[in-house]
Amino acid sequence: MQRLDDPFLAPTPPRQRGLLAVGDGHAIAWQDSGSPDALPMVVAHGGPGGSMLQGITRFADARSWRIVQFDQRGCGASTPAGELSANTLQHTIADMERLREHLGITRWVVSGGSWGSTVALAYAQQHPERCLGLFVMGTWLARERDFQWWFHGVRTLFPELWEQFAAAVPEAERNDLRGAYCSRILGTDARLAAEFATRLYLYEEGFMHFGAPLQPSDPVRGPAYGRIFAHYAQHHFFLQENQLVRDAQRIAHLPLMQVCGRYDACTTPDNAYDLAQALPHSRLKIVAGAGHYPTEPAMAAMLPGAIAEFAAWVRASQP
Numbered sequence: 001m002q003r004l005d006d007p008f009l010a011p012t013p014p015r016q017r018g019l020l021a022v023g024d025g026h027a028i029a030w031q032d033s034g035s036p037d038a039l040p041m042v043v044a045h046g047g048p049g050g051s052m053l054q055g056i057t058r059f060a061d062a063r064s065w066r067i068v069q070f071d072q073r074g075c076g077a078s079t080p081a082g083e084l085s086a087n088t089l090q091h092t093i094a095d096m097e098r099l100r101e102h103l104g105i106t107r108w109v110v111s112g113g114s115w116g117s118t119v120a121l122a123y124a125q126q127h128p129e130r131c132l133g134l135f136v137m138g139t140w141l142a143r144e145r146d147f148q149w150w151f152h153g154v155r156t157l158f159p160e161l162w163e164q165f166a167a168a169v170p171e172a173e174r175n176d177l178r179g180a181y182c183s184r185i186l187g188t189d190a191r192l193a194a195e196f197a198t199r200l201y202l203y204e205e206g207f208m209h210f211g212a213p214l215q216p217s218d219p220v221r222g223p224a225y226g227r228i229f230a231h232y233a234q235h236h237f238f239l240q241e242n243q244l245v246r247d248a249q250r251i252a253h254l255p256l257m258q259v260c261g262r263y264d265a266c267t268t269p270d271n272a273y274d275l276a277q278a279l280p281h282s283r284l285k286i287v288a289g290a291g292h293y294p295t296e297p298a299m300a301a302m303l304p305g306a307i308a309e310f311a312a313w314v315r316a317s318q319p
Contacts, residue, residue, distance in 0.1 A: 028099070198226060
């Protein structure tokens with residue numbers, strides 16, 4: 001029985017799931033939920049290094065949406081776990097196309113939060129003809145200034161957390177914490193790599209929550225998550241500087257709704273705002289009293305309504 005104060009929709013179990021071979025020795029795990037005849041939406045997970053979440057289906061009405069999720073290369077239940085070879089943003093975009101074709105979907109809505117928003121935007125800009133629209137949360141544009149905020153600027157709001165993060169490397173290297181962490185995580189010393197990957201994971205977990213979490217983050221996730229994150233960070237997340245804003249006009253004809261928390265310390269609201277400035281017909285919702293996570297109260301209270309509004313917009317935009 002659902003509680004009266006529960007803001008979410010009923011959970012939607014997967015109708016089908018599988019493991020899709022995508023080449024280079026990789027296979028991606030996927031699942032398909034909701035109504036097979038409804039609007040199809042593919043959801044890219046966060047990270048890099050995260051995994052698909054069953055709970056994401058509680059934001060979207062199963063009668064209105066067909067929700068496809070997948071684990072990116074090396075992530076979650078995809079195989080081989082943690083593999084970095086042939087693992088780039090461009091490979092992820094190609095994998096999404098293989099999955100779309102595998103499921104027999106002609107066009108779909110592309111969605112994602114945090115790093116998932118980056119994936120969604122990059123996919124849509126490469127394959128606009130395959131998109132019905134975009135719904136993204138916690139937009140992250142992966143620009144140099146966004147890297148600088150993540151590795152250094154967070155000290156503005158979380159000085160004690162940042163000092164602990166920075167203190168793990170010699171003072172001479174602290175002006176480039178991204179380089180210092182990536183070199184250790186991707187180095188040959190397995191013990192050191194696991195230690196620094198876990199430090200990176202716990203650092204991010206420390207500033208992503210607007211409200212204090214009910215339980216501490218699980219450091220067991222750290223080594224796998226941090227390894228993939230560092231691989232992407234070392235390669236500038238496989239994007240050119242400001243690419244997602246520069247190429248925004250490729251998706252200007254598509255419905256685009258962005259939702260972000262006013263106090264999101266991970267994917268700061270200037271990301272969504274700057275993209276909205278490049279796409280004046282898009283819709284931007286900055287949620288007061290909200291941070292990064294869609295499950296926190298202020299964001300959870302408005303997301304189902306925003307997704308329903310977006311569904312109506314997509315339907316109305318079809319010929």
